[in-house]
Amino acid sequence: MQSKLLESFTFAHFVYAELHSPKNESQKGEGSHSPEVVEEQRMVDVKRAGRDPETRSVSLLEQKRKVVSSSIDVPHARRSEEEVDMDKVTAAMVLTSLSTSPLVRSPPVKVNEGLSSSWKDNGSAGPFTPSSNSSSGGYWSWSAPSDQSNPSTPSPPLSADSFKPFRVPSLGGVGGGTAGPEDPSLEEQDGSSLLFDEPIPRKRKNSMKVMFKCLWKNCGKVLSTAAGIQRHIRTIHLGRNCDSDCSDGEEDFYYTEIKLNTDSVADGLSSLSPVSPSILSPPPPPSPLPSLCQLPDSQRPPQSSDTKEPHAGGTTPLSRSAPSALYLIHTDHAYQATAPVSIPSSCSNGSACTSFAPNNSSSFSISWQSPPVTFTGNTVSPSKSQGFGEQRSQTIAALSSPPRAATALSRKVRGEGKKCRKVYGMENRDMWCTACRWKKACQRFTD
DNA sequence: GTTGCCGGGAG
DNA sequence: CTCCCGGCAAC
Known part of the structure; x- marks a missing residue:
């Protein structure tokens, strides 16, 4: 060696x-x-x-x-x-x-x-x-x-x-x-x-999924990897057949990162997008488990805070020929519109929710700067003249948000009566009702 | 700190 | 489906 x-x-x-x-x-x-x-x-x-x-x-x-x-x-x-x-x-x-x-x-x-x-x-x-x-x-x-x-x-x-x-x-x-x-x-x-x-976090399904969306006009392709989207842009839109060798990084400006909250959203998206399932990579590593928020954090900052340094140096191509990012960005917000529903639940513990910290909104992340401007509610307006992307996103929002809201309200208030655990104690756990043993709502001493 | 239990993973 | 547990919120 x-x-x-x-x-x-x-x-x-x-x-x-x-x-x-x-x-x-x-x-x-x-x-x-x-x-x-x-x-x-x-x-x-x-x-x-x-x-x-x-x-x-x-x-x-x-x-x-x-x-x-x-x-x-x-x-x-x-x-x-x-x-x-x-x-x-x-x-x-x-x-x-x-x-x-x-x-x-x-x-x-x-x-x-x-x-x-x-x-x-x-x-x-x-x-x-x-x-x-x-x-x-x-x-x-x-x-x-x-x-x-x-x-x-x-x-x-x-x-x-x-x-x-x-x-x-x-x-x-x-x-x-x-x-x-x-x-x-x-x-x-x-x-x-x-x-x-957390060297070896317990494998747990993360509800967050990061996708990358092509901002090019009339494209809206969504890929699960940034590399993929970059290549897509480079080859399809920028017409560069050569490897990334001759890329100047311009691709970066033509896609944006999308965070999907629920699996349903992800599924919907993936089914809508022309991506072959094989390309889809598993959801972001569940690694920082207690820090569900932290993970997305760590993903975002590199994009903005870290990349900021170079990007800030020259406000580059974005200005010159940015594709019709407008409607697409709007679309993104539609995706994000599902976020406000879930963010409180996952971030309310105040652990690490810096993903939306102002300093992160660098020149790169246009899509993060102006949250749900147009898409303020869960209400899906029955408008007919929706853009393609928009319509899609609204469908998704409609799919994903209601359950979230419901679950947020439906957390059972803690029962005041004594439960198996209290009555029998940990040492007599086998005397508990099964629900208590499984950390479910007690069936024996119901309220 | 403890307790109840939801959400979700493993098998 | 059963069994278990992480983690949250209420105590």
């Missing part, structure tokens, strides 16, 4: 190898390091692929989404011109690879752990340890601080569209120089906390 690694680092990244190879044998004693190795191998692949168009497709399939975070960090850390170029290429490739894999969201946890450990190792085993300075560390010392500054920045992959930021380098030619180091560190906190608080 090590030798392979070294080989692959021959060109631009011999540096990288230099930093690692001396330590590689000794540093492995900490914990789960196999992921690390794999991760590094992946990174190498990406880099190489950036250089070699032929290997690209192969490596793309292999590394998929996981490279993402690492690939963005590396350039940040060392900003040589080469690295910048690589950065662009890498970002583009990541996009491409993502588009080939609808699985983007499911497994980030494990990956991140591996990643973070890998980066931490980078930091700790870096050339700054006195021992390693002997060889070549001194020369590269300039890069080491940045290595350490963002050692574990794996947060991006956490979210569904976390890859968006990676498009950035290719967009504005950020050049790696302007990117502030603050953002990674900030993200680091969120990501890690989210990740490590």
Whole structure:
């Protein structure tokens, strides 16, 4: 493994190898390091692929989404011109690879752990340890601080569209120089906390489903993955047949994220949309379980707060040729109109409902800025001249909201009488009525 | 903190 | 369907 690694680092990244190879044998004693190795191998692949168009497709399939975070960090850390170029290429490739894999969201946890450990190792085993300075560390010392500054920045992959930021380098030619180091560190906190608080959350069906809707005129296609929608836009609307290589990220402006509350909505949507069921990926990872809200949060911020930095830099294409986003945005609100019904229930505990925080409404998320402007009630007006999208959405709203409202009202008030639990106690649980045993409404001592 | 129980998962 | 439990709201 090590030798392979070294080989692959021959060109631009011999540096990288230099930093690692001396330590590689000794540093492995900490914990789960196999992921690390794999991760590094992946990174190498990406880099190489950036250089070699032929290997690209192969490596793309292999590394998929996981490279993402690492690939963005590396350039940040060392900003040589080469690295910048690589950065662009890498970002583009990541996009491409993502588009080939609808699985983007499911497994980030494990990956991140591996990643973070890998980066931490980078930091700790870096050339700054006195021992390693002997060889070549001194020369590269300039890069080491940045290595350490963002050692574990794996947060991006956490979210569904976390890859968006990676498009950035290719967009504005950020050049790696302007990117502030603050953002990674900030993200680091969120990501890690989210990740490590609940390593293996109980699998629970999430009622939230994130879809991505094409805003192009008369299209309205809805896909379950951002990558998919990007590709759709790129190929169908932007007429670009080439890979994401030649994409400048413009696609991002032509789709929007939709959050669907209920399964019924999702079903309705999926059945309405021309998406083949096979493309549909499972609902967003149920990972942060107590933080049902938190999950969507973590998905949204990357889109806005994180992407904001680059996007704010240049208010780009949106203005020039945004498709008839208007009616479609309206449609989106119609989708969201179902949200107010459920949001109180899921967010009333005040845990993490920052998804609608004002700071999130960056230039990117037009659709979030002006909530139910036109769609204020659950009432479905029997208007006949509805737009296609509108009509669809209203149907959906009508489908989804009533049950929600009903359930909100129908929570049984707590009975004041003693129940099995109180009467018999926990130790005599077998004497409880079955309902009590199953934590249902007591059947024995009804009120 | 405890208790009742809804919603939903597992089998 | 039974069995169980997370998590919420009321205490």
